[in-house]
Amino acid sequence: MSAKPSFTAARVFAVLLLAGLALVPLLAAWLDQPFWVTLFTRILIFALAAMGLNLVLGFGAMVSFGHAMYLGIGAYAVGILSYHGVDSGLLQLGVALAVGGLVALGVGAICLRTSGMAFIMITLAFAQMLFFLAVSLREYGGDDGMQLKGRSLLGPLDLNNPTVLYYLAYALLLAVLLAFWRLVHARFGMVLRGCRSNERRMASLGFPTLRYKLSAYVVSALVCVLAGMLMANLTRFVSPSYMAWTVSGELIVMTVLGGLGTLIGPVAGAAALLLVEEGLASLKLGVPWLDTLINQHWLALIGVFIVFVVLVLKQGLYGWLVAREARR
């Protein structure tokens, strides 16, 4: 095996992407486009959630179609606690992680007894249960959701300042990225990737695979809970729509689009999907009838974009770069 060069296209891309994200608020201020900060905070939040999902989907081959429920748990933890006057961010964080962790432990313990199509369906079923539970919470806005009285209080950090919220999301993304980078190469990650490749063989080597897969599922859920808390703070609003099954689907699309089982893939996927969405919905080419057509039917064009990436690049935007180097 030849030694890997340290300047590979994939690494350069990863560094540029992360550095670019760090500069967004500065650029937005310079070009006087405050809306960019909100858009990119959304991108960071979805990137965080997709990264969480990728731990089970990409590294563990567990196709969870219900991860939006953990986004919802995070968002509702902030919403409900703030409704009752608990504004402390740390307290909200503690409650959100505890509730999210317990739910993930229970749901995971049941779902992981199945695999393949059954696993997809049962994770979807649990997410739908939680969705309708949220709809039934009249006190907290029911179907319509509710406006938050205020954002979480986090010491000296004023989350009402969009730039502060942006950098908080960015810091959390980097922290999770670093943790996952270590994790997938450590013993735990080797077990998880081994299960993805050949679970039967893992068992015959002596690994009690269920407990490792369950732990990965819980960690992955907790990252989504974190993303949900940020989401509530970004929009100052929570509603059952955060845990709609379409959101679970979007998280899968982002992960696949960016590159399954790669660290940076979900970040690239989230950014690509949300930027293309935004771009198409507000595109102005100067040809009125074409603009109207694209602005109204951008969803169909996104479909074309996804088909292109999946067919031509196969391993996703970032996964393609990684795979290209592996082939050399």
Add this chain to the structure above:
Amino acid sequence: MSALLEVTGLVKRFGGLLATDHLSLSLQHGEIHAVIGPNGAGKTTFINQLGGEILSDEGRIVFDGHDITREPPFRRAQVGLGRSYQITSVFNDFSVLQNTALAVQAHAGHSFRFWRPAASERALVDPAMAALAQVGLTERAHTPVSVLAHGERRQLEIAMVLATGAKLLLLDEPMAGMSPIESEAVVALLKKLKGQCTILLVEHDMDAVFALADRITVLVYGRPVATGTPDEIRNQPEVREAYLGEEGGV
């Protein structure tokens, strides 16, 4: 010598088919015991029952003092039962060394370690390299498994079982699909292992079986029709008739 593995009255039915028919067998410490039989005799079913991937309908399996009859595969592996598969079963995403180190890891305490790269843990890498040296794959350590030749993959399977530190190796046709030169290498390797661990060998290559085995059990329709030393088996008329006859004067 005491028995390492004691199988009594093992039964497995698939619908109306009796795949394993009241099979009893005992394995002594340090011996190489070969199970032979015509296709469909139930050899792989038997191995899977021992490994735990198929649960037995009746009978008892006692291994090294543990009753493992109803234990799941991972627990059987933890008490020292290692197996290889008839169809090579390795981790294709990993390198040869990573495959072997993972086998070591399975028996090196729990794997709830999240920070230190497994590749930098001497406690995993050193025993893995030792196992690779035993099967002669040292030079291929950093090769991705996906580019290995068939024979090398089979050698890797054996290295992985060795790396688990298993007391009993269940080898399901380790020479399947190998060239004559490759199978000679595996015969030499298994000879080296003799005494170091106990081996239950299912194999079609009769030259290999008679060269290696201390004792042979002949399985026909899931039932042992004879057990004995290679010489005894060679000279039993019913065995010749049931099985060896078709091999033509072994």
